[in-house]
Amino acid sequence: MQSILLICIMLVAPCCTEPHCSKFHYEESLLEKMIRTEILVQNMKKEIGDIQNQVRESLANLKEETNTWKTEIETLQENSKTKLAELSEKASSELDKNMQKVDDLKGRAVLPNVVFNAKKVINDSPGSGNTIVFTEIILNLGEAYSPDTGVFTAPHGGTYLITVQLCVDGSKYIDYGLVVDEVYMNVARYQDNHAVVCCYGSTTTVSLKPGSKVWVKVVNRSSSGTLLYGSNSNYWNTFTGVLIRVD
Template sequence: MKALVCILLLLETFVFVAQQQVDGGLNENEISQQISSEDERQNPPRTDTLRAEASTDSQQYCNLGIPDIHAALRELTATVTEQKANIRELTTTVTEQKGNIRELTTTVTEQKENIRALETQLREQQTFILDELKKKNDEISNLTLSKVEELRKENREREIAFSAGLMQSGSGHVGPFTTEITLTYRKVLTNIGNAYNPVTGIFTAPLKGAYMFRVTIYGHGGTAATVSIFKNGEQVVVAHDVQAQDRLNSSNGVVLVLDVGDVVYVRLWPKTRIYGISHENLNTFSGFLLFPLREQELCRM
């Protein structure tokens, strides 16, 4: 029973010392005083006999292997001191981590501001690009419309074609004559560009280019029917037919490269004749612009 009391006393003393070390620490004298106070509280003095018994029991308990209280307290003090050092180290680490967290928070805030600034800049750039694209599209549209109108005008200028019949009205023979004559095809069927003159029978080229011309003739047997297409006074092609009797006809065509002002016309040969009927247009002279030519293309030809 006394051994149990002694053990409880020692445990209570260990707990108290540990609490004091955590709260502020005790020196060895204070610890000894505390132990003495606790001993007196638990074992008030009664008689000399009891003291002697307690001393004898204490000696016996110590001899039984109860550890030295001072060594235990020193070990406990060292442990508490080590724990305090660890706590201070952890506190320092936590403080550093808090500083790092604040620094990271500041960095994140700055990055957010940078991102917002970049988003604003991007929106401004997008708006600028869209405005520029709209301007370019408007310019292209205007240029396209202008170019289309220019091409239309140019095409209108390049729309050159004519076709004419020999007889304006009635019917009858033309020829024979003793010399060549220029035929005047008075019944104008088509005259786009007004390059053909029905009074003179002459086509005058308004543009440099390649032109297609064609002539058809009709006559009666017994007298030849012969005509030629001329360019600037030079014979180019001939349409000819001759028979003893019955009808006769012929045709011919040519592609000519003309400069501005060049003339093309049809001439009837001497001693030949052709026969025309106004509503049938048996004798015709036609021509049209195939395509215009630039100056260098014309020179190569």
């Protein structure tokens, strides 16, 4: 009887002593946790990789945009330099032109002193086509009148006032012309129908270029005898000119 009871106890004991949380169950649970953890790690690695790729892509785009901005800024700077140089050159050119205008205006404001006045003809019976030469200089500022040739040479371009006075002997006449570079600018007849000397004068305004030449020429005259009469007391034959405006 005792032997039978002992056998029953031995058969029942292993079933009754095995715990619910066996080693196998623990290892299975641990393995499951490890697998889940590994899956989670893999997912995290994937997410981190995706984020890294996004960051790399963003950095690449940012670098490309930065290079584009840099290129655009350099282009703008270069264009600005070119435009600034063009504006500077244009301003300098305009300044030079304005300074030239100022100099021209200064030149016009300060009128050069050009005046001549000569009397006493070298020949009192000049023939037709001859130049009347006035030999005695009263005034010759600018030294532009020659008493040797009777020709005034304009030192400056501008407007001149020219006056001619001739004293014609009694009962004589003279047709004279004021000539500028071989062109008549004024022609007049001075005639005395009486047996006395009469003086006649005329004034002409002429526009001359630098180097233009002006003289008095006999166009026609009485047939013979003394034509022009002169004396220091009463009768002066004169040739006068003055610059009144510079071009």
